[in-house]
Structure formats: structure tokens, C-alpha cells
Amino acid sequence: MNKNRKIQSFIYTYAFSEEEHSLCHMEMRSLFGIESESKLIKSTTKIDPSRSPFIKERIDVMFEGDGLPDILAEVEQIQLFEETFKVLFVKINDLDQSEKIEYDKRRVIEREIGMHIHGEADIHHPDHTFGIVTMGGRWYFGKYEKSESVWFHHLKKPREYSTALSTRVARAVVNIAVPNPEGIRAIDPCCGIGTVLVEALSMGIDIVGRDINPLVTSGSRENIAHFGLEGDVTLGPIADVANNYDVAIIDLPYNLYTHVTREEQFSILQHARRFAQKVVVITIETIDEMIEAAGFDITDRCVAKKGLFLRQIIVCE
Incomplete structure (x- = not known):
């Protein structure tokens, strides 16, 4: 066994009302053993995001870095050949209001990442969907799965x-x-x-x-x-x-x-x-x-x- 093998991590985003705060946090503790004051949680536990009424999406982390340039360098490794893909910038994050990345900027970042992936972009019916999210001052990129309600x-x-x-x-x-x-x-x-x-x-x-x-x-x-x-x-x-x-x-x-x-x-x-x-x-x-x-x-x-x-x-x- 390779002791240097990196443990897979997952990032989940949450949406809940103030009335649901207590219940949502108890569910977090049960599923992940921890809770988060922000509407994101990072864990090595993999669950189907559709299990929770509060989870919006899951990113299976492939690459992470201190900023977008680190992610761009890493995604060059992705070779999809004839398969199609799209990239989604996850809206939910823990950035301060002064650092928020607005809609237009998120679309630019999605396109920029897409230009570094070897494959064909298809925003409607892609074979692969990738997500990019910021959390705790880091940038994370990986396979994206949306929760079904x-x-x-x-x-x-x-x-x-x-x-x-x-x-x-x-x-x-x-x-x-x-x-x-x-x-x-x-x-x-x-x-x-x-x-x-x-x-x-x-x-x-x-x-x-x-x-x-x-x-x-x-x-x-x-x-x-x-x-x-x-x-x-x-x-x-x-x-x-x-x-x-x-x-x-x-x-x-x-x-x-x-x-x-x-x-x-x-x-x-x-x-x-x-x-x-x-x-x-x-x-x-x-x-x-x-x-x-x-x-x-x-x-x-x-x-x-x-x-x-x-x-x-x-x-x-």
C-alpha cells in the first residue's frame, strides 16, 4: 500500500433557512462527525448529496491550490479526448462580502478553466461536469454532483x-x-x-x-x-x-x-x-x-x- 497516497476529500455546499439551522447542524454532525458555521463542509466521508434535504452539491476534490493559477496548471492533466465537459463555478462560498466573485467573473473563470482541459465543452449535455469552489482561502476543483430534491x-x-x-x-x-x-x-x-x-x-x-x-x-x-x-x-x-x-x-x-x-x-x-x-x-x-x-x-x-x-x-x- 502506498502510504503517500492522498486521501480523497469532498466538499459539500448547504442551503437552509434560519428555522432549519439546528436540525441541519445535527444532521451534519451525524453524517460527518463535524459541523460548519459556513454553508460549506469539507470531509473525507462520501455520501450521495441527494440524501440530505440541505445539501446542494458535492465536489470530489481532484486539485486544490492557493488561487486560480494553481488550478489552471493542474487541470492541464485532464485528457477527455472525444468526451464532453462543462465547468461550474459554485456560487456558495465563505468569502467576505468584499471578496465576493460576481456572476460575470464566475463565467469568465469557468471559460478560462475550460480552455485548459483537453476535451470538448458542452454546457447542455456534457459527459463530465466539473466544479470549482473557494473555501477557507483555498481553491478546489473536482468532479461535480448536484443534489436531487x-x-x-x-x-x-x-x-x-x-x-x-x-x-x-x-x-x-x-x-x-x-x-x-x-x-x-x-x-x-x-x-x-x-x-x-x-x-x-x-x-x-x-x-x-x-x-x-x-x-x-x-x-x-x-x-x-x-x-x-x-x-x-x-x-x-x-x-x-x-x-x-x-x-x-x-x-x-x-x-x-x-x-x-x-x-x-x-x-x-x-x-x-x-x-x-x-x-x-x-x-x-x-x-x-x-x-x-x-x-x-x-x-x-x-x-x-x-x-x-x-x-x-x-x-x-
Whole structure:
């Protein structure tokens, strides 16, 4: 093995509202083990940018330097022959306002880089797309992949439920619960109409659903099938869950819209402790004492806001 081989790094750009700040940063911590105060993050972890509702694009870094001349010297190595390409200057960066590179200048830089690549430029249907981005005073160039807003396609479901999570929040919660899907078995034992299940299944995560309400389990199955996905949803109380799981996602029923009691909420947490190593709880109330009484340690948390409505998202292990 070549010890001098450079470790591949990736740069991700983010877009989120102020209300989403806390949730987005918790997702960052889960996916990358770090968070960034700017809307860029550099990591050696490679994930599909379409997994996150907040990531806009990913650059697989090929070259880096202190300025554009360093990048121009490096891209001379790219030999595409008959294949086509385009270069995109990523708009999101951490430059001070006085150093911002405006639209016209970005287009000039794109063309200048393109002139140093051996291949044919095609801005409409290129075989290869490259990105250039500035971050932390450095310039980075590499293969470019744009995020697809998969969650957006899941907004219109055949079956809806007024208190269900939004698809954006549900997708972020799934990433918090299952940052590395390989070999992980997950369960949503209070799945409702399946908002979390749809997001998880669309990412290829091994997850099953369950609910005590036959109306919502049938709705969950309908929603899953509507998006061409396959997933098991069973009817029954959480007390009857017999298998063990790596993680459970529980949008805790609350008595604002249901007749669930504090004792019943506590029972849900106790059963989750029995069959799951890790639990991500979504709650509208502060239930730290209840979580700890059920035998969990709280390892991370955030708040998801929507107007005046607040949800706490709590990681328990």
C-alpha cells in the first residue's frame, strides 16, 4: 500500500433557512462527525448529496491550490479526448462580502478553466461536469454532483395526516438515525402514514414500520407503494415487537392530537429500550427525565421549528 497516497476529500455546499439551522447542524454532525458555521463542509466521508434535504452539491476534490493559477496548471492533466465537459463555478462560498466573485467573473473563470482541459465543452449535455469552489482561502476543483430534491417528490402523497412530519424534517431525521446504512436494521414502531418510512426506503435503508392504528398502517402501505418503494408495515402495539434493531425512529404520540398519556409515552420508550440499541425520539414536549428513566443516555439533540411549532429531536443510546 502506498502510504503517500492522498486521501480523497469532498466538499459539500448547504442551503437552509434560519428555522432549519439546528436540525441541519445535527444532521451534519451525524453524517460527518463535524459541523460548519459556513454553508460549506469539507470531509473525507462520501455520501450521495441527494440524501440530505440541505445539501446542494458535492465536489470530489481532484486539485486544490492557493488561487486560480494553481488550478489552471493542474487541470492541464485532464485528457477527455472525444468526451464532453462543462465547468461550474459554485456560487456558495465563505468569502467576505468584499471578496465576493460576481456572476460575470464566475463565467469568465469557468471559460478560462475550460480552455485548459483537453476535451470538448458542452454546457447542455456534457459527459463530465466539473466544479470549482473557494473555501477557507483555498481553491478546489473536482468532479461535480448536484443534489436531487428527492424529498420534494414525496410532498404529494395519496394519504395525508395533519400532524405528520414534513418530508424535509423526516429525511434529516433518517440521516441522523442512520448515517451509515450498510448493515443497519431500523424500525419506525409508531409509523403513522409512513413519512419517515418513505424517506428511509428511498435511500435504500433497511427499515420496517409498525403502528397500532389500522387506518394509518393501510395509509402507510399505500404511500410507500405510490412512490414505487417496497417496505413491510405491520399492525400491532410496540409491546409486541419481537425482533432486535440497530435503531428505532419514534415520532412520539402526543396528547395534543391523541389520547395518549404520559404513562403510555413512557411505555413506548421502555419497549424501544428493549429492542433497539439507538433511538431517535421526536417530541413536542421536554421529556428528558422520562428518557433517562427508560434507561437511555441523551447523546445529541436539536430543535426543528415551523413557525411557533417546535419539535425536539433527541438521539438516545
